[in-house]
Amino acid sequence: MGVEIKVEDLSKSFGKQLIWGDVTLTVPAGEICVMLGPSGTGKSVFLKTLIGLLKPDKGSIIIEGTDIASCSEKELYEIRKLFGVLFQDGAMFGSMNLYDNVAFPLREHTKKSESEIRSIVMEKMDLVGLLGAEDKLPGEISGGMRKRAGLARALVLDPEIVLFDEPDSGLDPVRTAFLNQLIVDLNAQIDATFLIVTHDINTARTVPDNIGLLYHKHLAMFGPREMLLSSEEPVVRQFLNAQRVGPIGMSEEKDADELAAEADQELPPLPPIPMQLEPSNGIPRRSQREPGSWCREHGITPPPGSFEENMTMTTGG
Amino acid sequence: MAPLTATRVLRPVGTAGKLFAFGLDVGRGLFRRPFQLREFLQQAWFIASVTIIPTALVAIPFGAVIALQVGGLIKQFGAQSFTGSASVLAVIQQAGPIATALLIAGAGGSAIAADLGARRIREELDAMMVLGIDPIQRLVVPRVLACMLVAVFLNGMVSVVGVAGGYVFNVVLQDGTPGAYLASFTALAQLPDLWIGMLKALVFGFIAAIVAAYKGMNAGGGPKGVGDAVNESVVITFLLLFIVNFVLSTIYLQLVPPKTG
Numbered sequence: 001m002g003v004e005i006k007v008e009d010l011s012k013s014f015g016k017q018l019i020w021g022d023v024t025l026t027v028p029a030g031e032i033c034v035m036l037g038p039s040g041t042g043k044s045v046f047l048k049t050l051i052g053l054l055k056p057d058k059g060s061i062i063i064e065g066t067d068i069a070s071c072s073e074k075e076l077y078e079i080r081k082l083f084g085v086l087f088q089d090g091a092m093f094g095s096m097n098l099y100d101n102v103a104f105p106l107r108e109h110t111k112k113s114e115s116e117i118r119s120i121v122m123e124k125m126d127l128v129g130l131l132g133a134e135d136k137l138p139g140e141i142s143g144g145m146r147k148r149a150g151l152a153r154a155l156v157l158d159p160e161i162v163l164f165d166e167p168d169s170g171l172d173p174v175r176t177a178f179l180n181q182l183i184v185d186l187n188a189q190i191d192a193t194f195l196i197v198t199h200d201i202n203t204a205r206t207v208p209d210n211i212g213l214l215y216h217k218h219l220a221m222f223g224p225r226e227m228l229l230s231s232e233e234p235v236v237r238q239f240l241n242a243q244r245v246g247p248i249g250m251s252e253e254k255d256a257d258e259l260a261a262e263a264d265q266e267l268p269p270l271p272p273i274p275m276q277l278e279p280s281n282g283i284p285r286r287s288q289r290e291p292g293s294w295c296r297e298h299g300i301t302p303p304p305g306s307f308e309e310n311m312t313m314t315t316g317g
Numbered sequence: 318m319a320p321l322t323a324t325r326v327l328r329p330v331g332t333a334g335k336l337f338a339f340g341l342d343v344g345r346g347l348f349r350r351p352f353q354l355r356e357f358l359q360q361a362w363f364i365a366s367v368t369i370i371p372t373a374l375v376a377i378p379f380g381a382v383i384a385l386q387v388g389g390l391i392k393q394f395g396a397q398s399f400t401g402s403a404s405v406l407a408v409i410q411q412a413g414p415i416a417t418a419l420l421i422a423g424a425g426g427s428a429i430a431a432d433l434g435a436r437r438i439r440e441e442l443d444a445m446m447v448l449g450i451d452p453i454q455r456l457v458v459p460r461v462l463a464c465m466l467v468a469v470f471l472n473g474m475v476s477v478v479g480v481a482g483g484y485v486f487n488v489v490l491q492d493g494t495p496g497a498y499l500a501s502f503t504a505l506a507q508l509p510d511l512w513i514g515m516l517k518a519l520v521f522g523f524i525a526a527i528v529a530a531y532k533g534m535n536a537g538g539g540p541k542g543v544g545d546a547v548n549e550s551v552v553i554t555f556l557l558l559f560i561v562n563f564v565l566s567t568i569y570l571q572l573v574p575p576k577t578g
Contacts, residue, residue, distance in 0.1 A: 051447050073451075081449045091444035094435070105448045108455075150444075157448075 002030035002193035003064055003082060003160040005050065010059030010069070012042070012049055018217050019045050023059070025212060025222040031287040032187050032194040034204045036239060037214035038248055043197040044088070046214065047165050050195070051083055052076045063161070081109065084159030084192075088166050090150030092138035098125070099134035102153045109157065124152040128182070143170050147179075155186070162186075164196040168203055176200065180207050181280060188279035191286055201242055205229065206277045209287055213239060215248065226294040229273045230302050241271055272305035339531045346451070346458045353459045360463035364425040368471060372420045376475040379416055380482030383407045388491045400487055401498035402505035408479035409510050410569075414517035415562060416479075417471040421464055421522055422554035426529035429460050430550040433533025434543035442534065452534065461526040468522025469515055476514065507576045513569045520565065521558050528554045 005027040012019045019042035027033050037043045048054045050061060052068045061068040066079050092101050102121045106112055112120070125131050128148040138146055147167065154162060167183070168176040180203055187194050198204060204211055211229075212222035213236055220235050221228060228236055238246025245265050249258065275291055278284065291307040294300075387403045433456065436442050442452050487493040532550035536542040 048443070053443050053446060077446075077449050077451060080447055083447055085444070085447045087440045087444055089440065091440035093441055093444075094439065105450075108448070108450050153444075153448075 002191055004029040005161065005193065005195070006060075006062040007050075008060050008062070010049065010056050010061065012045060012054065012056045020214060020217050020219070023214075023219045025219060027193055027195055028210065028287070029193055030187075030191050031209040032183070032196070032207060033210040033212065034208040035195060035197045035212045035214060036199060036201075036204050038239065039199060041214045041217075043199075043214055044165055047085075047163055047195070047197050050163065051080060051085060081157065082160040084154030084157065084162045086147065086150050086154050086162070086164045086167060088169060089143065090138070090146035092146055092149055092153070094138050097135050097137050098130065098141075098149050098152075101138070101149060102156055105153065105157050120156060121152075124156050127155070127186075128152045144172075144175050147171065151182075155190075158190065159192055161193045161195070164194070164198075166198055167196060168198055168200045176203070180277060183207060184277045184285070185279050185281075187287075188281075188283065188285040201240055204240065206274050209276075209289065211240075215239070224289070224294045225276065226273060226292070226302065227298070230270065230295060230300050232270075237267070237270065241268070243268060270303040272303050273307060275307055336528065336531050340527045342453055343457055343461055343527060343530070346454045347462070349454055349458075353455060356456070357459035357462055360460050361466055363428070364421070364463055364467045365470070367424045367428060368420045368467065369474070371424060372416065372471050372475060373478050375416050375420065376412075376478035377482040379412045379475070380404070380408055380479030381486040383412060383479070384483035384486045385490070388487055388493065392491075397493065398497050399501050399504060400491075400493055401484075401501040402503075404483040404487070405480055405502050405506045406510060408483065409476050409506065409514045410566070411562075412479055413472045413475040413514050414521055415558070416475045417468050417518050418521035418525060418558045418562075419555070420471065421468050422525040422529075422551055422558065425464055425467065426525040426554055427547050427551050429464075429526060429529040430533040430536075430547045431543060433457075433530055434536035434546045437534055437536045438539060438543060457526075457530045457534070460530060461523060464526035465519050465522035468518040468525075472514055472518035476511075505576055507573075509569075509573045513565070513573075517562065517565055520561060524557050524561060525554045528557065 007023055007025050007027075010023040011021040013021075023046070035043055035046060045054060049056050050068070056069050059069060063079055063082065066075055068076065068079065071079070092098070093104065096104065099121060102124060103117050106117045106120060121134075122131070125134060128151050130145065130148055130152060133141065133145065133149075138149070141149070147170075151167075164183070167179055171179065183194065183196070184207060186192075194208075196203065196208065205225075208225055210223060211225055213220045213228065215235050221231065221233060229240060231237060231240075234246050235248060237243075238248055245262055245267060247259065273295075276288065278288075292302060295302045295306075384400070384404045387407060388397075388400050391397060391400050391403060433442070436456075445452050445455065484495070484498055487498055488495050529550045532546040532553070533543075536546035538545075
């Protein structure tokens with residue numbers, strides 16, 4: 001069963017430039033969360049802060065009673081054993097082949113025999129569909145394969161928390177769909193807490209239980225998927241539906257003139273909320289909620305056409 | 318404007334402090350178990366393989382130049398019988414450690430900085446930290462120890478090759494007598510000279526590896542950052558080595574009285 005991450009009042013700046021401030025959120029144990037945000041809003045920085053690679057300026061990150069922001073180096077290395085992290089480019093060790101890469105954490109942290117290691121590594125390689133590529137060096141394979149190999153390595157120590165840094169960047173739509181399915185299946189299988197950082201709205205709309213949106217140096221909103229997808233909040237609405245009308249501009253937020261020019265423009269209606277991606281074996285995940293339950297509980301009518309099987313996945317408008 | 322100037326002026330101090338702190342971290346890592354024997358042997362072999370031949374090739378002319386220079390000078394004083402001793406002193410105390418240091422920094426250090434820098438920008442070091450492994454203990458400590466070990470061995474080699482080179486040039490070109498050259502070894506040179514040479518090589522190896530590892534691990538800004546890191550690490554190491562060499566030589570000459578015939 002996964003572990004909860006409690007982030008309170010977190011701020012980070014590089015020099016004088018504030019990246020984001022006062023971020024407060026709780027990533028619930030065992031659930032899939034997506035952290036969204038326009039390019040350059042510090043999503044990756046947020047992820048690196050969560051694992052203690054970067055120190056926040058203030059605030060706390062509590063995992064199993066330990067505050068990552070202020071604990072000692074030794075505690076940090078201990079707590080990191082709970083984590084599995086998939087880096088943007090896989091971050092495979094260039095001097096080792098894929099097998100040794102995936103086996104690396106096992107060899108460093110456990111006293112398992114080579115045959116035990118072999119069976120675990122092969123199982124994870126099979127999981128990500130890389131059987132037969134064990135002897136390849138990271139430089140010899142495609143970006144997508146490197147990513148999957150990175151995932152295998154992140155999973156090898158049976159982590160309680162898995163962080164994904166843009167799992168879909170640089171992948172074609174088919175591979176992205178497979179990877180998303182893999183993420184959902186994995187969550188059903190290992191019940192770990194998943195946090196995905198991405199700006200792919202299709203992933204954000206269909207995969208997670210919760211969505212967070214970083215925008216303009218703060219956390220604009222964090223909550224259940226249906227809450228954000230049915231939200232009328234301009235920033236959330238614009239981003240999750242990939243529209244040009246709204247407060248987000250090409251470089252950063254739009255200025256007053258541009259916003260005034262848009263004032264009388266009719267906002268396109270909210271697109272229907274798609275079904276959440278289900279595990280491929282059909283058995284619901286532990287943290288999965290019934291479609292539409294949040295909307296019913298909070299008395300919100302979802303956009304027409306929501307939660308219908310085989311609905312179109314179009315976004316934008 | 319004032320705070321800006323202050324930041325600019327104080328920045329090198331900050332960097333020096335960080336480098337020193339990094340050195341302390343590594344020093345602490347030296348005693349932390351488990352010791353990475355495999356990585357240590359691989360690195361020692363690698364550094365030795367890239368430095369042995371260049372070092373030997375540098376040592377021959379080094380010894381020869383010293384022999385020619387000192388030999389010429391000493392002839393004017395009419396003290397030819399001490400040629401061997403003078404060139405042994407010069408080679409073992411100064412030329413050996415310095416030639417070793419230059420090669421360790423130039424060939425070994427640059428390779429370490431490039432390797433760690435590439436790992437840094439490919440996020441390999443981050444990945445390693447996230448997997449709960451301290452890169453200082455896993456990667457830097459074995460490299461530092463390997464550099465120190467290889468530096469001491471290279472120093473021995475430079476001393477032998479340098480003295481042999483000096484012998485050949487003295488005997489062949491300057492009409493020195495082989496017997497006088499060999500017999501005068503012990504006239505001025507003494508055992509502590511050998512120890513200080515080895516100590517210097519050890520310290521130089523340590524500094525070269527620390528600077529290279531620090532620069533590599535803090536490379537930033539893509540492939541160009543790695544190139545800059547390598548470049549800076551070599552330049553900084555050279556500067557540091559000559560300063561440290563000066564300090565060590567001064568202390569040694571103060572502490573150990575010269576041998577009087």
